[in-house]
Amino acid sequence: MTPRTSAQGRSTAIEAATTSVEDYAKTIYGLAEWDGASVTASALARTLGVSNPSVSLMMRKMADLGLVEHRPYAPIALTPAGRQLALAMVRRHRLIETWLVRELGYGWEEVHEEAERLEHAVSETFVDRLDVRLGHPRVDPHGDPIPGPDLQLDYPETLLLCRVPAAMKVRLEQVDDAVPDALSALDTHRVPIGAQVTVQATDRGAVVLTPLTPGGQDSPGAPPTQDDQSAAAGSIRLAHEVAHAMRVSVVR
């Protein structure tokens, strides 16, 4: 897609961002935010589904644009401008997802792909009006916090579920909408965002847990399904990949 053309070109670099640049910024931010680790070129390549050389070239370009800090062979970090861009994209993405679920009847597992395309096509005006219409939501359907119009983002203190020690009582706060397996796991075990669970055991990243708030939001008409063995036993096993896609807060 061509660069975003705006009436008043205030932030130069951010206005000049192409679809690709927007995706890179968002992904760098996501990796840093989610894992709290330093972002390597190859992690970025893996996440974006492109080759390492492509990342290398793009990092040079984005460094020239003043969006990333990057000395050769060193890890990658966003500059303040880059973080601005990333947060703007996150805001778009999460508002769009909220809208798709609330008003267009999408399931929470369907919205990611659609939002991924739409976020590059909408104007600032659009985002602001959507925000008003939705009543300035603070989190999206996956529990992910939505940056405000000033791009400020406040979120509760959370841990990656895969890093929670055994025997801890926690509340499910967020799921990564880009990991379908995580979404479907929560769906099939009827564990909604906000549910409390106890971590029973951990096994090299994989997690076994028990729901405390029973049944979640079982729809009134639907009888409890008996066809799920682990749910029947009250104990759920999540693969590392899946547990890595969830964030929880500690319950005192």
Add this chain to the structure above:
Amino acid sequence: MTPRTSAQGRSTAIEAATTSVEDYAKTIYGLAEWDGASVTASALARTLGVSNPSVSLMMRKMADLGLVEHRPYAPIALTPAGRQLALAMVRRHRLIETWLVRELGYGWEEVHEEAERLEHAVSETFVDRLDVRLGHPRVDPHGDPIPGPDLQLDYPETLLLCRVPAAMKVRLEQVDDAVPDALSALDTHRVPIGAQVTVQATDRGAVVLTPLTPGGQDSPGAPPTQDDQSAAAGSIRLAHEVAHAMRVSVVR
């Protein structure tokens, strides 16, 4: 934008359409539909804001894709597949515009640009759900008919306003949403879609007319503005360009 990737690749050429191809198809269709004339390469270039050679190259590509009929130096016509693609884009565009006006508080003069970008980003699923939510509207806020899910399009028999002979009584049916001057002319003179007018005189495409249904949909609180001279006299002059952007039906 990259080609539209679909789960089941049924119509090959249509699924492989890039944003540019979609725009070309839509524009060719628009020129043919609106004017009823044969579409030349340079008219296409002018409308799309690209150079003639670009059109030439793209026509070869779209001919290879089976979307247009084009022998060198001859006018351009869509194939049935090309028409399908164009109608699908028109459907998207008009449904999105309807939604922006109805639910996001956009003015009818703001929606074109936004829809122009969104129409390339949304999925078929999105369009269908939007259609349902809006209650299967048959026309958009500019009076333009919206193709159904089967891409069938039925519209009333209309004339370009700039071709209406003098002394004829007509009803305003459609405005071209891509012509801001036409939209603002109707706004300032308070002539809504559906209004009846008499064509007073024509002057090489320019048109002078008198409203018959007075006042249009004046908002109750707003007193009739006195600051418009021609409207006060009950007689409105539209430049050719503007009159060419409107379609009317004959009132018996």
Add this chain to the structure above:
DNA sequence: AGTATGATTTAGGCACACCTAAAACTGCAA
């Protein structure tokens, strides 16, 4: 018929974003 005028196509380039293959660098370990 002959030519000028405008429409159209070919030729040659540029920017973006991606790729594979090969070279260069880093840092850990024998």
Add this chain to the structure above:
DNA sequence: TTGCAGTTTTAGGTGTGCCTAAATCATACT
């Protein structure tokens, strides 16, 4: 300390879509 394995960058190439400049075609007019 030297070597090796993995990471990262450079080199060279592809596809899309656009551009300007130059050649070609079609036609309308003298």
